[in-house]
Structures are given as C-alpha cells and as structure tokens.
Amino acid sequence: MVEVAAERGRQASSRVSEEGAGWRCRRIGTFKDLRPNKGSFSWFNPRTLWHSRNQVVAGLLGDPSGQVRRRWMASQQARGADPEFRIRPEVGESFSFLLLGDTGEGDASQYAVVPGLLKLGEETDFAVIASDVLYPAGSGNEYCDKFFRPYKDYDAPIYAVPGNHDWYDGLGGFMRVFCDAHPLKPAPDPGLRGLLWRRPETIDEGGLAEARKLRDRPSQRAVQPGPYWAIETPSLLIVGVDTGIDGSIDRDQAEWLRRTSRDPRPKLLVTGKPIYTRNAHKPSQLEGGGTIDDIIRDPANRYVAAIGGDVHHYQRYPVKVGDRVIQYLVSGGGGAFMHATHTTPRVDVAGVHEDEFRSYPLRGDSLSFYSQLYAQRLHMKWLYLTPAEASAIMAEQIGNTPVRAPQPVEITWRMRLAARLLGGVWNSRFRLPVETVFHRYLSELSDWDTPPFFKQFLHLAVTPDRLTIRCFAATGCLPQEVDPPLEDEVVIALS
Template sequence: MKFERKPMVNWYDPKQLAFTGVKTVLSSVFGNFADRRELQAALDQEIQFYDYSDREEMWLDFISDLGDGFNPTFTLADLLARESLTLRGKPLKRGEVLVMGGDEVYPTPEPIEYNNRLRGPYNAAFPKDENDSNRPDVFAVPGNHDWYDGLTNFLRLFTQKRSLGNWQTQQSRSYFALKLPHDHWLVGIDVQLNADIDYPQICYFREIARQHFTSQSKVILCASEPSWVYKSFDENNESFDRLQFFIDRVLFGKGEAEYEEKNKSLEVIAILTGDLHHYARYETSKGKEHPCQLITAGGGGAFMHPTHTLKKEIESLKGQPAALKKVFPSKGDSVKLSFLNLIFPYFSLTMLFFFGIFHTFTTWILQSNVESPESIMEKMAGLDLLDGDISAFFGVIISGISHHPAALFLNLLLFMGILLFTDTKSGRKNLNYIAGAIHGGLHLMNFYFLLWLFSFTNLGTLGMGVNNPGQVLLFMAEMILVGGIISGILFGVYLSFSVLVLKNHITEASSSYRWEGYKNFLRLSISGEGVTIYPIGLKKVVRNWKNTGTEENPKFEGGPISYELIEDPIVIKNEKIS
C-alpha cells in the first residue's frame, strides 16, 4: 500500500500540542458518555477466547508504543517479520502471534496516521501472502493515543478480521484472552484513559476465568501502562488499584468462595506493558509462587523514556516488594541523553519561534503611548543597567504594565502557563512548584532584560529612531531569534534539571529530543518446560532505508540491523514451588 514516511512526532510544535490537547479533552469527556467497550459487548455477546493450546511449543511476540517515526517503526517491523532471529547461537522463531501492547499510533488515531505510521511500514516489512497457510495472528490492546477518537479507528483496524501486512487480526473486542499451550493464558485488558474497567469486560474475563482456568493455570497479563511504576511516582495514582482489583476479583474470584477456591493456586507469572518507552524489569519477592515479572517493553518506535528515574524497589502486587533487575538503556546512558535538553532550541525550532513571537507581540502592546510621550523602548534606552539603574529599570516595567492591562495579561499568561506546566505528580510537590515558579520568573526576566538590551543598543548605541522601519525590523529579528533562543535554552535547562535532579518531567524531557535509539520488543517461548522471555533490544535503528520497489508496493532495503539480548533469557519454569 502507498504511504508517506513520517518523521518522529514533534511534541513541542505548538500546533501539534493544541491539536492533541483538544483530542485528549474531547475523548475524556465524551468517552464517559459513549463507552465503546460497552458497544462492543452489545454487538458481540459471545464469550470466546482464542485457542492456541494444541501445540507442544509456541512462539509469541510482544511490542508496544510503535506507530511513530518511520525509521524505528520499520526497523522493528523488519525484525518481527523475519522467520527467525539468532541470538547467542540460538534461533528464535518468529511469533505465531504478535501482541501489540498499546499506543499503536501517534500522535492521534486518525486514519491517515494509522496508514502512514503503522499499516504502511508493517505492510512493507511483511507483505500479505494469501498463499501462506501459516500466517501469524495479531492482537492489540489500545493505549491512550488509540483512545483519542473514542477507539473508532482502532476497532476498524483490529476487530474486523483485516490484515496488517501478513499478520491477521482476530479479536472482536478491544480486549481478549488467548489460551496458550500447557495451561498458560495471555489476558489483554483495556483500561480506557485510566477509567474503571467496564462491567461487560469484567463479565467477559470472569466467565473465562470461572469456566476455563484451572488450579494449574499460569497467566501472562497485558495492560497498557506500568501502573506499578506510576504508583511509585505518585502515591495518589489509582491505576495500580484497578489492576489489583482485576487480578483479585476477576482472575482469582476473591469474595466468591467456590470461585476463589478453584483459582486459589492460579499464578500471574508476568505482566507485560508499554507506555514508558524503554525496557525495565521488576521482579517480585519469591514466596510460595513464582516471582512475578513486571516488564515494561515500550520500545516499538516512539521516543525513548529515561530509566535513571526508576526506583530500585517498589511496592507491587498484594503489597509485595519488587526489585528492579534490568533497564535498557542503562541508567548512565539515560543520564547522558537527558543532557540533550540543554540544546532544546536545536530540536524544537517551532517553540523557539513561538517564544520569540510571543515576546515581540508583548513588546508591541507595551509600545503604545498612554501616560507619557515616551514609549517604553525610549525609556529603556535611557537606562544603563551596568551603571546601576536597576531601580529605574523596574520602575519603567511597573509603569508600563500598570498602563497596559493586555501586556500584564500576557506576562501572567506566560508565567502561569509555565507554572502549570510543572510536573506535580512525581516527587516532592512543593519543591516542584518552587522550581516551576522560578522557571516562569526567569522567562519574564529574560523578556524584560532583552527589551532593555535591544532598546539600549538600537536607540542608544546605534542611534536609530524608535519608529524607524529599519529599527522596527531589527528589533523584531532580535527578539524573535535571540529572545526565542534564550527562552528555549531556559526551557531546556529546566527540563534537564527536572529529569536529572527532581526526577520528574520524564515524558516532557525525553519527547523534546525524540531519541530514535534504544528500541526493544519481547519474544516468548511457551512449552512444557514453562515460559522463556527473550528481551531483544537495539541501541540504534537503521536510518538509511531506501525504497527499491514502487510507491504502491514499497520494498525497503537498508541496514544492517544490530540487535542483542538486553539480558539473559527470563525463565519461568512450569513447576509448582513448595
């Protein structure tokens, strides 16, 4: 199929921010009135699971957060499409089932975005073959970005028996249950934009757990976010409680004696998720059960999230402690990459111009004469801050904004916008607000200092008239370029300080430089011996892809792709622990 190769989403493009923000608000509001999950259940009342249990051994792939820039998305799709990958001398077969763990497209789930950022790359990497009798299946859990249109286009792609390249969609709802060999199950749940799990979905999984799970069943749970990590960031985060409710009440039947007795020996051996775009594995303490592997594997194509902000130990299921075992990228590499925010203007030219134009517009309002024949620029030009005219400088500012309410409004808008940008959900709330207030104050100081500097230079040193067209153009160029660059640097310094010292703003501080590297996915082997999880990572993605086919039937060549095991295979043996 024909599609356009897209770059990584620029999250600091003001137009993109505004569009995504509107989508988020609308989906949150209307999602509460028209829950697509309930409509799915009304149209598909059959409680069915997908049975792959007739095999002695089965391979399964898990990938999440994938439909972003072409280079990382296609690089991962190319690996997933290969018949096998050889790691440490062992061939790992392509998954007979591909599970996508959320956020299948960025930034919003428009049909054109699904086509350009997901369907196109995956079709090109693994073209549909009608003669292939062993086409792998694909199942998908929706993430928050899939929900921004109320799940409309997600359902069209994944619940109507369509093809995604040579992968075949099978599910009829946005959640599903797969029966795997040797009494293993994979359960994929849909939590709509952090909402409660809907009643039809609870009924669906309760029926399967009640009728088909046994005391020997082992469950791999797929969710759209690492709620255990978010709980460690913010104790008021409720997503972890919803996950615990699902495990206790739906899988284990807590509160119903017969149901609970039957499933009391059931084990949740792993929870797989994305949403944070890195690899991180926590492991619960050993007890009478296998340790539960809590794995975040959100490296399917979107920008990389830092790992140095993760805590070494967190509270997990049933109050058990869970220890951090492995991260990718390493914490050291994560810290180094975070310093890229210091060159924020290089990555976000649109924000540079936004700040510069905002400052220019504010100056234009302040320039209008109200109480004095002199404009604010002429007053500023008569001051010499290096000679100690500090009090006069602030007097001019106060006089200016007191006679120009619109300028005062813009000053407050800039300050409050930056203050409200502060991440107060992670770390110490009061300290974060103080940092945000200082950040906002620095932007205002920067504006008024530059207003003085350019007035002093243009009108005083260069002797240009305030209304001289050349001076006006020069001032606009100075404020847009220099003002924008310095404001961008201030913004980048704040992001670097936040993510490195305060350990917050993890998304804002990593989406800024949109790092394509450090991608990952999981390949699982399910056999009579148990489950083996192979975390596969690559530090760099291929960027030299060339289309050697046609626009309608593209075929991309490039590489090579250098991939590796992030850590030793995680083995969960199929045996009871006494």
C-alpha cells in the same frame, strides 16, 4: 535461531559495553530505507492538540471509555463474535510470539525496531501490541505508514490491546482495523463532555483497503473479537485487557476478567497500563471495587506474569506473592520516543531489591542521552555527560556498582549540576522536562532520527513447562540490527 541470537546478544548488550548501547554509532541501520519519506506528527500543531483533547476532557469531566467500550462489545456480539472473546491460533504445546508496546509514531524510532523484530520473529506464531498502536490520536486513516507498512514483512497475525491514544478516536480506528467493526451510531452524552468529546474520524475505506494489501497474506490475517480478549493455547492463556484513557476497567470487562481468570491454565496478562512502574504500584481500578492486581495475585488464577505498555521503555519487577514470584514487566519501547529511566529512584517497591530490578535503557545511558539532547538544543555544552560520567553519577545516587564495568571517573561540580538539572538527582527542586511534559510538548525541539534510540521488543517462548521472556534492544545502529542485543531474560516455570 533465537537461542543462538540470544547467546550473541548477551555479549553485545548495553550491560556489557557502550558500543552495545549504540554509542558512537558508525553505521546507521537499514531501517532508514524502510521508512516512508514523510514527516511524523507534531505536537506543536494546534490541530494535533485538538484531536488529542480526549485525555484532557476525560481528566476534567470523567472518562466515558467504559460506556463506549460496552457499546462496542455489544455490537461485536451482535455480529457473532465469540461470546467469551477468545482467540484460538493454530499452535501446539510449544510456540513463540513477539510483544511490543507503544509503537505507532511512524518515524525513525518505530522503523528502527523492524529489522531486529523481523529477524527474531521469523519462526514466531503471532505478535501482540500492548498499548498505543497509533499516535497521536488513533485515526483509522493513519494506519498505513504506522502499522501496515512497518510490519508488512512479519508473516504472522498481529493482535493488540489499545492504549489511551487509541481511545482519542473513540476507538473507532482500532476497532475497524483489528476487529473489522463498523462505526457505532452516535450516542447522546449531554453536557459539556459530550460537546467537547472527539468522536471517531470518518475512515477512508478505499485508502484503508489499499493499506491492508500490505499485510494481506493468509498467514497474516487476523480478526480479534474486541479490545479485550484471551488467546487460547494448550500451555498458556494470554489475557489482554483494555484500560481505556484513565486506566480503569469497566464492570462488564471486570466480570469477564474474573470468569476468564478461573481457567485452570497458567496465565500471562497483557495490559495497556503497567501494574508496577518507576518504583511504584499502579494497578488499574475495577469498576465496583478492587484492582486488577487483586485478580493477578490470587493463587487460584495462576498468573505468572503481567506485561503493560504506556511507559516508553523496559522495566521488570520480580514480586514475591506468598510462596511464588510474579514477574511484572513494562514493555513500551516499541516505537515511540524513550521515556527516561534515570528518574527512577533506587528500587524497593513490594520488597523488590534494586539488584533484582531490570530496566532498559540503563539509567546512566538515559541520563547521558538527555544531557546530549539538552546540550545541543540549548547550546550549553557543559550540560553534556558522557555515558561513563552519567553512569558514575547514577551509581552514586542509587548506591550500587554500575551494571557496565565502571570507568575511572572523577565526579565534578559541573557533572553534579548537570545531573541535578536533568533529573538525575531526585531531591532537585528544579529540573528540565525529561518525562511526560517533554515527550508531549517539547519533542519537536530534537532530531529523533539520530541513534541510539534505545527501543526494545520482547520474544516469548512457551513450552508445557516454562515461559521464557527475552528483551531485545533496537538502537538504530547496524551492528545491533545484525545481532540484536539481549538486555534481559527471565525463565518462568509453568508446571
């Protein structure tokens, strides 16, 4: 079924037509009937900002995630967790699974992913969430509508590695839901950080038990050993790491990662922070020295790909390392609002040529989306750039032919000024917020319930000889629910 869907998806993607991108959406998808009739969280709420304070506290006073993580892992081992934190699903040499990142806003953009995910995930053996299972602060009391309800009909286990937002709750909600762990006893943290640090919220166990009933079939049940783990299969070892708040990896986890990486099987890394993103190399630091990419690049460890969340869209960098190519991917479009792709300059990092790089949404679609957003909210119609205009502007900036068949467009001063203000011209000294600042503080200025959403998820198929990674889109439009667009595909040899 996936092969047939992929063939149809190639012809229906944003790389082929504006309709494939979800522009001029005439029929809204069925996802609207899945979403509970509740509003999503608001970053304008002072209570939300206060509950999310650990990001600021960690940046100013140091990130204690490594210390807390060691306590969680010691507690898990005392409860009898696998000493090497292995997960052993019942799969053969050939199997498939889903991967999606940055999921849990509980709003339309998260639920828009669900129909396509269920359709293409019917025969998959499990799923993995890479980073930020829950927004805004990882509370165990918010998992019902942001985890159990959206994936109630996915009939297989779901595993996860946490993101920074999951750590805003001290990882309490994540550990309770995914590891069946009980709260840690409070540990003294003298000084200002200990005073300000947000501790795990007390979980309503009755409410959590009711939420669990939404995913309580035997085929769905799963308990993972900790926030980092390795999924053992005959053909591939899938290694998940926990990057905490600031992206670093504590000494115990680094030692475990080195041991695990000596396994002779080919490996795929799943991480809360991507190693390559926005034309930059940003590997997680290992406590004691070195980076996670040092382990990935070591040919003896046989890593073939690394997938990270945290950034809310899709990117892929095929990086040549010696005589082989390692695929570095970002897959953070599983539910949270889209981060811009049009602010990514012409790609040249690590020798990757622009024509080898892949992203979703396309830069032109990203620029057009933000132009429409600001044109509406600021009541400045001249800011709006059509998809064709935005594509032409980005092609001029990048210096290549647009991916989609270009339409005749005469670039005007109005279009250049709009692109400059929206970040589509990189040397602009002034630009409107379109990335992290926008997402965190200004998202409430927009109606996030209107397609296209430019969401995505991955379908990964494994055989003894190869790993096939496909990126499917979710726009929120009915045609893309019926036939999810295939935005990217890469086949990796495992032999």
